[in-house]
Amino acid sequence: MLGLPFQIHTADIDETMDPLLPPEEEVMRVSEAKARAVAKAHPADLILSADTIVVVDGKVLGKPHDPAEAKAMLRRLSGRCHTVMTAFCLFKDGQADVHLEETHLRFKPLAQAEIDAYVATGSPLDKAGAYGIQDQAAIFVEAMDGDYYNVMGLPLCALVKCLRRRGVAVLGAVEP
Numbered sequence: 001m002l003g004l005p006f007q008i009h010t011a012d013i014d015e016t017m018d019p020l021l022p023p024e025e026e027v028m029r030v031s032e033a034k035a036r037a038v039a040k041a042h043p044a045d046l047i048l049s050a051d052t053i054v055v056v057d058g059k060v061l062g063k064p065h066d067p068a069e070a071k072a073m074l075r076r077l078s079g080r081c082h083t084v085m086t087a088f089c090l091f092k093d094g095q096a097d098v099h100l101e102e103t104h105l106r107f108k109p110l111a112q113a114e115i116d117a118y119v120a121t122g123s124p125l126d127k128a129g130a131y132g133i134q135d136q137a138a139i140f141v142e143a144m145d146g147d148y149y150n151v152m153g154l155p156l157c158a159l160v161k162c163l164r165r166r167g168v169a170v171l172g173a174v175e176p
Contacts, residue, residue: 001156002160002170003170003171004163004168004170006048009041009042010038011033011034011035011037011038011049012037013030013033013037015030015051017029017030017053017060017062019059019060023053023055023058023060024085024087024100024102026053026060027051027052027053027085027086027087027100028087028098028100030051030087031049031050031051031087031088031089031098032049032087032089032091032096032098034049034051034089035047035048035049035089035090035091035096036091036096038091039091039092045092046090046091046092046166046168047090047091047092048088048089048090048091048159049088049089049091050086050087050088050153050154051086051087052084052085052086052128052153053084053085053086053128053129054073054077054082054083054084054085054128054129055082055083055084055085056076056077056080056081056082056083061073061076061077061082061128061129062128063125063126063127063128063130064124064125064130066125067119067120069130070119070124070125070130071115071116071130073124073129073130073131074110074115074119074124074130074131074140075110075112075115077107077110077129077130077131077140078107078108078109078110078115079107079108079109079110080107081104081105081106082104082105082106082107082129083102083103083104083105084102084105084128084129084146084150084151085100085102086100086101086150086153086154086155087099087100087101088101088154088155088158088159088162090162090163090166092166097165097166099155099158099159101147101150101155101158102146102150103144103145103146103147103148103150104144104145104146105133105141105143105144105145105151106141106142106143106144107140107141107142108140108142110140114140118131118136118137121135121136123135123136123137124137132152133151133152134152161175
């Protein structure tokens, strides 16, 4: 979307979060760990990494392990408010710039048939909180306060501000 050239590299790290620590600290830690891992193999590059979690009642909902867990997560979110937290890290020359973005959402009450049909699509199995706002789960969202792209996993407005501060031109502009 931003018209920037990029390459994708996976970070082989343990993404397990400590449930006793604040979720915002943990998602930032994981994002930075991903960037540092990739930077070992690509030390001259500007590395962008990100991690997204869904938080409800202080509990982190990661990616479900199976359809039963996905259904349980969606029942938990049904008719409730939750927060999507994405941390991204820009890393170069040993310098990490970690940013946290939060978006608050409210789901409508979900019928069990909706949950079952959505989980049957397979889409929830690779998404934090067992839903993707960019797919059929969009109809679950009654209200949202924050960046839509954050919910998808990368808050573009905040990212562009950070890239421009690093001297990267996006749409012809950089920060002075």
